[in-house]
Amino acid sequence: MREATRDPTWLSAGLIGLAVLIALVVLVLPLAAVFTEALRRGWEPAWEAITDPDAISAMYLTLLVAAIAVPVNTIGGIAGAWAVARCDFPGRRLLVTLIELPFSVSPVISGLVYVLLFGAQGYFGPWLQAHDIQILFALPGLVLATIFVTFPFVARTLIPLMQEQGQAEEEAALTLGANTAQILWHVTLPKIRWALLAGILLCNARAMGEFGAVAVVSGHIRGETNTMPLHVEILYNEYQFVGAFAVAALLALLGLVTLGAKTALELLSRQRMGGHA
Amino acid sequence: MSVRIAGVSRRFSGQAALDDVSLEVATGEFAALLGPSGSGKTTLLRVLAGLDFPDDGRIEIAGTDMARVPARERQVGVVFQHYALFRHMSVAENVAFGLKVRPRARRPDSAEINRRVRELLELVQIPELAARFPDQCSGGQRQRIALARALAIEPRLLLLDEPFAALDAVVRKEVRRWVRGLHDRLGITTILVTHDQEEALELADRVAVLERGRLAQFAAPATLLAEPATAFVAGFIGEACAIPARILHGRLDSPIPGLSTPAGWHDGAVRLFLRPHELLAEAGDGPALVRMIHPSLGAATRVVLELDGHTLEATVPPGAAVPERGGRAAIRASGAIAFAEDGMRARLVAGNLPAHASAP
Numbered sequence: 170m171r172e173a174t175r176d177p178t179w180l181s182a183g184l185i186g187l188a189v190l191i192a193l194v195v196l197v198l199p200l201a202a203v204f205t206e207a208l209r210r211g212w213e214p215a216w217e218a219i220t221d222p223d224a225i226s227a228m229y230l231t232l233l234v235a236a237i238a239v240p241v242n243t244i245g246g247i248a249g250a251w252a253v254a255r256c257d258f259p260g261r262r263l264l265v266t267l268i269e270l271p272f273s274v275s276p277v278i279s280g281l282v283y284v285l286l287f288g289a290q291g292y293f294g295p296w297l298q299a300h301d302i303q304i305l306f307a308l309p310g311l312v313l314a315t316i317f318v319t320f321p322f323v324a325r326t327l328i329p330l331m332q333e334q335g336q337a338e339e340e341a342a343l344t345l346g347a348n349t350a351q352i353l354w355h356v357t358l359p360k361i362r363w364a365l366l367a368g369i370l371l372c373n374a375r376a377m378g379e380f381g382a383v384a385v386v387s388g389h390i391r392g393e394t395n396t397m398p399l400h401v402e403i404l405y406n407e408y409q410f411v412g413a414f415a416v417a418a419l420l421a422l423l424g425l426v427t428l429g430a431k432t433a434l435e436l437l438s439r440q441r442m443g444g445h446a
Numbered sequence: 447m448s449v450r451i452a453g454v455s456r457r458f459s460g461q462a463a464l465d466d467v468s469l470e471v472a473t474g475e476f477a478a479l480l481g482p483s484g485s486g487k488t489t490l491l492r493v494l495a496g497l498d499f500p501d502d503g504r505i506e507i508a509g510t511d512m513a514r515v516p517a518r519e520r521q522v523g524v525v526f527q528h529y530a531l532f533r534h535m536s537v538a539e540n541v542a543f544g545l546k547v548r549p550r551a552r553r554p555d556s557a558e559i560n561r562r563v564r565e566l567l568e569l570v571q572i573p574e575l576a577a578r579f580p581d582q583c584s585g586g587q588r589q590r591i592a593l594a595r596a597l598a599i600e601p602r603l604l605l606l607d608e609p610f611a612a613l614d615a616v617v618r619k620e621v622r623r624w625v626r627g628l629h630d631r632l633g634i635t636t637i638l639v640t641h642d643q644e645e646a647l648e649l650a651d652r653v654a655v656l657e658r659g660r661l662a663q664f665a666a667p668a669t670l671l672a673e674p675a676t677a678f679v680a681g682f683i684g685e686a687c688a689i690p691a692r693i694l695h696g697r698l699d700s701p702i703p704g705l706s707t708p709a710g711w712h713d714g715a716v717r718l719f720l721r722p723h724e725l726l727a728e729a730g731d732g733p734a735l736v737r738m739i740h741p742s743l744g745a746a747t748r749v750v751l752e753l754d755g756h757t758l759e760a761t762v763p764p765g766a767a768v769p770e771r772g773g774r775a776a777i778r779a780s781g782a783i784a785f786a787e788d789g790m791r792a793r794l795v796a797g798n799l800p801a802h803a804s805a806p
Binding site: 314337340341342343344345346347351355356358359360 | 495496497517518519520521522523524526528530531532533534535543544547548595596598599
């Protein structure tokens with residue numbers, strides 16, 4: 170017997186077909202094009218572009234920025250989600266809006282805000298200059314911009330989960346004599362670990378790929394403040410297509426590996442949950 | 447340990463969840479907090495556990511004021527409504543949790559912890575589940591795990607929050623008796639929160655009935671049934687039906703005949719509470735309409751009647767003609783509890799029948 174809620178076959182087939190088509194045209198095709206362009210003249214030029222000192226420095230900088238921004242956002246995201254899901258205080262809704270702000274603001278604007286704050290003509294510019302502290306066109310600026318843009322990922326993944334889970338287990342732990350640190354470590358983190366890892370991986374993927382905000386604060390100093398996405402743009406603008414696509418392919422690979430890890434995690438977590446059910 | 451609750455109030459955004467509640471539970475006693483949802487029973491339990499704090503009043507456990515003692519130092523074991531087991535830990539790890547989180551100086555070594563966990567799991571009769579995870583256990587087993595986990599901290603007071611609500615009816619009765627047996631063996635002062643009067647009356651030495659944040663009565667089950675202190679208790683306990691009546695010219699004027707007039711009561715409205723066994727029905731040309739019939743083995747047949755828009759449960763006495771569904775029935779009362787509007791209370795007994803009443 171057919172279920173009443175089941176859609177007609179032609180409709181579900183049509184929708185699936187449409188989704189696959191869009192995915193092919195918008196996602197798979199460009200990705201394939203990146204790799205084809207990168208290897209258009211074989212492995213040799215692509216390899217040269219990747220091992221170019223400027224490219225290596227860009228890679229190093231990208232990984233360094235992500236290595237700082239992701240842990241900061243992990244801790245900040247957990248704290249934000251905890252506050253929103255577990256505490257009731259005036260301004261809670263405002264906090265939710267603030268957490269989501271980076272999603273709704275163009276990254277370029279985010280970058281410009283930092284220029285406004287720390288640039289030579291900015292609010293803190295003269296003071297920073299007087300104390301010889303370099304924020305813009307240097308690592309601190311890149312890190313700040315990346316943190317801003319990627320802040321929502323961890324918090325946004327955790328908030329619905331923590332709200333749904335409630336805090337009965339935390340209360341049980343409290344009556345059993347656990348202190349706050351023990352409750353966080355032994356009860357709360359294990360409850361949210363899979364979602365947390367997924368959030369961290371998404372945050373990482375975006376941190377490595379961020380272009381707009383970073384482009385504004387970087388200053389494009391080759392070998393110094395160029396991250397991988399910025400390096401790709403420079404190479405492209407200089408008509409070094411193979412180099413641009415080779416570095417882009419590498420960047421895409423980093424993102425794909427991250428997404429692959431996230432999918433593997435989800436499968437693993439489902440298996441574990443299934444094992445317990 | 448003894449528990450003293452003195453004048454405890456708790457307000458949530460202006461609404462009083464607990465309003466000047468005072469009661470004392472003796473060492474080793476099994477007390478129940480009974481009330482409908484919103485009566486404040488769970489709030490009182492949370493206040494005792496230290497998960498919530500009263501706006502007014504004192505909580506004393508074993509004579510010590512608990513106002514400044516946080517939950518984690520109270521040594522109050524709690525079995526939560528849905529057990530709140532740690533899903534990512536095995537059963538043994540769940541039970542061991544309260545011992546493992548102790549400060550190093552008071553923490554038993556791991557061999558001792560293992561021994562205690564084994565002991566507790568044997569106490570709650572599930573030693574074979576030690577390596578399982580909570581999700582792999584049945585509802586009844588989870589309840590035992592939660593109990594073992596709460597007992598691991600050697601609680602001075604054990605709080606049970608609707609612990610049987612998640613169990614199916616058959617398991618519930620059995621587990622209930624087992625829990626009471628365990629209490630009698632261990633002698634830990636226990637407070638049970640429940641909305642199920644049968645559960646409270648069967649399990650507890652004394653039952654505190656809460657009504658909208660106020661303590662209506664705290665007494666032994668038999669006392670609650672025989673001498674309810676307020677109309678609310680009379681209506682809430684023992685399946686009683688409420689019938690409005692009045693005293694007119696010094697005589698009781700009730701839609702149900704058969705009751706004596708309380709001595710010395712003034713004219714005015716009264717409410718009568720009748721338990722099913724106090725309301726007798728018989729097939730015949732009476733005022734009541736028969737809605738439903740519960741046939742029964744051994745015990746007398748119960749019928750559900752409608753009288754002036756009120757639904758009543760009545761008993762057909764042995765030997766009397768059982769009315770038909772949809773037919774009419776004659777009724778009389780063999781006893782009732784009456785409350786006047788000023789709070790006066792009287793137990794009414796079968797009295798002189800007015801001439802027009804047909805006696806079954």
